[in-house]
Amino acid sequence: MKYELPKLNYGYDALEPYIDAKTMEIHHTKHHQAYTDKMNGVLEKYPELTQSPEELMAMFDSLKMDEADKKVFKNHGGGYINHKLFWQNMDPANQKDQQLVDDLAAAFGSLETFKEKFTAAAVGQFGSGWAWLVRNKEGELEVYGTSNQDSPLLKGHAPILCLDVWEHAYYLKYQNKRPEYIENWWKVVKMI
Numbered sequence: 001m002k003y004e005l006p007k008l009n010y011g012y013d014a015l016e017p018y019i020d021a022k023t024m025e026i027h028h029t030k031h032h033q034a035y036t037d038k039m040n041g042v043l044e045k046y047p048e049l050t051q052s053p054e055e056l057m058a059m060f061d062s063l064k065m066d067e068a069d070k071k072v073f074k075n076h077g078g079g080y081i082n083h084k085l086f087w088q089n090m091d092p093a094n095q096k097d098q099q100l101v102d103d104l105a106a107a108f109g110s111l112e113t114f115k116e117k118f119t120a121a122a123v124g125q126f127g128s129g130w131a132w133l134v135r136n137k138e139g140e141l142e143v144y145g146t147s148n149q150d151s152p153l154l155k156g157h158a159p160i161l162c163l164d165v166w167e168h169a170y171y172l173k174y175q176n177k178r179p180e181y182i183e184n185w186w187k188v189v190k191m192i
């Protein structure tokens with residue numbers, strides 16, 4: 001199965017001034033495109049795998065692939081999946097999800113406490129990776145960071161909100177100031 005680069009539902013400049021147009025364009029057309037192409041390169045060797053990349057990631061441990069290909073799928077399939085959700089999370093057309101807001105307040109004590117925990121996971125992620133809000137197998141909300149392009153689907157968790165803290169996501173505008181990028185990123189999240 002061959003996948004196209006997932007489309008952005010908004011312009012590269014739509015998240016200005018918090019996320020700059022140049023970073024968005026390079027991130028989408030170069031980085032996300034490369035993850036998509038490399039994932040396709042592996043999946044085309046296994047035409048019998050007709051499940052979606054998300055479904056394949058969720059069954060990663062039992063995936064019948066050559067070990068080297070599996071590693072490529074974990075990294076680049078992860079990159080494909082993670083960025084797809086990241087763009088959706090930042091869509092300016094998103095509406096506030098009151099149910100999610102209420103669930104977060106119940107799970108973490110308050111919405112502010114959730115944001116603090118998520119921010120701490122993002123700031124504290126050593127090297128390249130992501131911060132996540134997920135629902136675990138028990139249906140509980142959890143916050144944590146992952147390295148590289150590791151997806152929460154690998155643990156059987158359902159991702160809800162993600163933040164890319166690879167330097168390619170912010171270096172052009174923010175250089176080494178990851179905390180400032182994260183603080184401004186919250187301003188483009190409309191769902192909570």
Ligand SMILES: [Fe+2]
Nearest residue numbers: 031164166169
């Ligand atoms: Fe990225």
